[in-house]
Amino acid sequence: MTPTAAAPSSPADADAEADAAALPRLAARARDVxxxxxxxxxxxxxxxxxxxxxxxxxxxxxxDAAGLRAAFDRVLAERPRTVLQYATTEGDPQLRQVVAARLSARGLATGPDDLVVTGGSQQGLTLLATALLEPGDVVLVENPTYLAALQCFGFTGARVVPVPTDADGVLPDALEELVLRERPKLLYLIPEFQNPTGRTMPAARRRAVASVAGRHGLWIAEDDPYGELRFEGERGPWISSYEAAGDRTALLGSFSKVMAPGMRLGWLRAPEALRRPCVIAKQAADLHTSAVDQAAAARYLADHDLDxxxxxxxxxxxxxxxxxxxxxxxxxxxxxxxxxxxxxxxxxxxxxxxxxxxxxxxxxxxxxxxxxxxxxxxxxxxxxxxxxxxxxxxxxxxxxxxxxxxxxxxx
The missing domain is CATH 3.90.1150.10 (Aspartate Aminotransferase, domain 1)
Structure with a gap:
């Protein structure tokens, strides 16, 4: 038998099919950033x-491709069942111990439990934004600043307000004026070899910033991906090390610039009140950073002098x-x-x-x-x-x- 042709759809049916096929709109943050x-x-x-x-x-x-390969070979040979398995969200204990020791040796007393291993310092910033920011919250930044930070804050719906700067970074008086006027929740800074300007904030300026945060009650995200790359002059203290800011500063670090960015390893040091929400945010994002990469990094740092x-x-x-x-x-x-x-x-x-x-x-x-x-x-x-x-x-x-x-x- 010859198949019977289907009757043509009516205009109303065609409209209904078109309506049914339409997909919901993307979230505003995906459209706007x-x-x-x-x-x-x-x-x-x-x-x-x-x-x-x-x-x-x-x-x-x-x-150091040879050194890193040896580190991967060793951890895979010695404990494959551990490094290829799921791991804790906070990160490899040995890697956190090494990072804590390096920070403490430079005058910032840190224990392994003060740290969370992240997928590069970029993820650390995302976790902070997730834990802290709601639509309409104000974030203060240097102007100009790291482009991906602007993207990160944009995804939260926060309002980003630039702080006037000079060759030494944000101007403390202008910062205080903005804090009083805007009531920001977060101040984002790259004090050492800032991206994009390459400038460094002097110690006196860092102390002034810490004092403003201490007096007026805001969080500071201190991003330090480049600090290990100083080839002249003296390195300044972290803002995190000043008493006025110690309980309100999250310090972000990265192995991308000193080891290899493809490993996607960084860390977040923060007070417990902020660190715990960041751990929960990370659980929702990726459960944990690659266990084998963390183990190899810890092995590399144990077997080699990073300096x-x-x-x-x-x-x-x-x-x-x-x-x-x-x-x-x-x-x-x-x-x-x-x-x-x-x-x-x-x-x-x-x-x-x-x-x-x-x-x-x-x-x-x-x-x-x-x-x-x-x-x-x-x-x-x-x-x-x-x-x-x-x-x-x-x-x-x-x-x-x-x-x-x-x-x-x-x-």
Whole structure:
């Protein structure tokens, strides 16, 4: 028999089918928070011929791949049933012990139970935001600041308010004025080799910030992913170490810049009142950070002197920073200014008035060189003439060549 053709649907049926097929809208936070321009620039500059000053990446040739492989081999050989199994949310006890000892040796008394191991310091920041922030809460930040922190706070629905800054970081008087006016719940800072500016907050400024927090009752998130990368000058005390801020500061650290970012290991040190909610938030997010990566990191730190490895890294980065600074006068338009960081990964540049770093980026990429425009790092009132340059992932010779390519983009 010949199959009978189905009767055509009526317009009403078609409308009903269309209505039934429609999906619910995404959450407002997913619609309103944009992608990272830095990550998108990295995708555009992935061609091997491009010399990129854009990414905040550690130099891959400086990874201690042999040492890390030995650490993985050893923990997998000695206790595979443990390191391949589920683990506690707080993290590997041996790794927390090593981190606690390093912090204590530098004057910040810390025990293993004060710490939570995280998926990089980025997850630590997300946990803090989850535990602390509700829609409409105010977060104070440096201006400019770390782009992914702005994304993180945006996902919570918090209102981000920039604090006026100078070459030494946030201005204490301006900070206090904003605290009194805005009643913020959280202040986010990167005191050491700040991203994106590379600047460092002096000890007197840190003490003043701690005093403001102590007097007015707000939390501080002190992000320190770059502090181990100092290659000249003296390291300042953590804000967490000041008595006025000790009970209200969460310190974030990372192994990404000193060991390997692919392991995605960081840590969060916080008072119990904040640490416990962060543990619960982490349980809801991922249960725990990779047990085998944590065990390998702890084994590596037990078998190797991390500071010996870091001396090699810092020596290379110092030479690369110097190469970048030496070549900037010829590469940038007359009237440009830039800073000279004592460590970290970044140099902050300001072009003369009238230049737009975002518009000039296309010309730079056409010459097989790239940087990151500064505008996306601002919480408000972006300066279009600013840009960030990372000096870590290329040799001094490659940096010199990259700067020769960059000069025509500003011609």
């Amino acid at each position: 944009g992608a990272s321009p830095v990550r998108e620039i990295l995708a555009l500059t992935a061609r091997p011929e491009v010399i990129s000053f854009a990414g905040g990446l550690p130099a891959p040739e400086l990874f 010996v490895h870091l001396d090699r890294v810092r020596t290379a980065y110092r030479a690369r920073r110097d190469a970048l600074l030496a070549g900037l006068p010829a590469a940038l338009p007359a009237g440009s200014t830039w800073n000279r960081p004592e460590g970290g990964m970044f140099v902050w540049v300001r072009l003369p008035d009238g230049y737009d770093a975002t518009r000039r980026l296309r010309a730079a990429i056409a010459h097989d060189v790239a940087y990151v425009p500064g505008a996306p790092f601002y919480a408000a009132a972006p300066d279009p003439a600013t840009l960030r340059m990372s000096f870590t992932t290329h040799t001094p010779e490659e940096i010199a060549e990259g700067l020769r390519r960059l000069a025509p983009a500003f011609g």
